[in-house]
Amino acid sequence: MQLSNLASSDRDAKIRRYCAAGLAAGFVGAVTTADASVVFVNFNQTFVDSNTTDTSFTLFNFDLNNDGTVDFQLGQRIGAGTGGVIIVRPTTTPSLQVIGISSSGYNYGSRLAAGANIGGTTNNFISLNGTGFGQRASLVSGNGFPNSEWVSASGPSTGFLGIKFTVGGVLVNGYLQLSISDGTGATPRALTVIRAAYETSGGAITTVAVPEPSTTLGLLALGATGLVAYRRRAAKAA
DSSP states (O other): OOOOOOOOOTTTTTTTEEEESSEEEEEEEEEEEEEEEEEEEEEEEEEOSSSSOOOOEEEEEOTOOOOOSEEEEEEOOOTTTOOOEEEOOOOOOOEEEEEEEEEETTTEEEBOTOOOOEESOOOOOOEEOGGGGGEEEEEETTOOOOOOOOOOSSSSSEEEEEEEEEEEEEEEEEEEEEEEOOOOSSSTTOOEEEEEEEEETOOOOOOOOOOOOSOOBBBOOOOHHHHHHHHHHHHOOO
């Protein structure tokens, strides 16, 4: 499914929408604002694997600057003992780096706090390249690998994931503010993307927290047939 391409937002926060497509498809709304050289994209959107009977990840595409190129993918897998969240570099993306560590053949994304500097000399960026496990970084896998910093026994685990990705040929610093539910409840390891931000000139950026949504917007996990049915119902309602 192609990403929709609407007018760019300005400081008055005009709405930009695009499609997030993976093994399931759905609409994701985002509000983009710019402050000097920093762009903020507000989501407040919860992502949940639509297939609860297997152990594969549902992947969701993100194009933060709306240029038609997928900057990264987030994967979610639901399950009390097998649920997880990963960040993936699509094969068509020039570059994707994540602040974290590599251990025993696995990459792990670190959970940063508000006020963290991204793009500084002390950051430990790992490049996601190749295929398989080398192309992705785990945040949560099941009840947690030893190096996972996003595992919580009860209640959501919130924080920031520092990233580098390419915008207009420039490798920029950015972050995702995320909240991942615990391994219990109706949607174990559900992923909420609160906000994304990136610094357009390639300079460093500091993580800034915004309040978590009091109510999360459910993802419309619609395949092609479901999307047509949804549009028909909407037209009748109108």
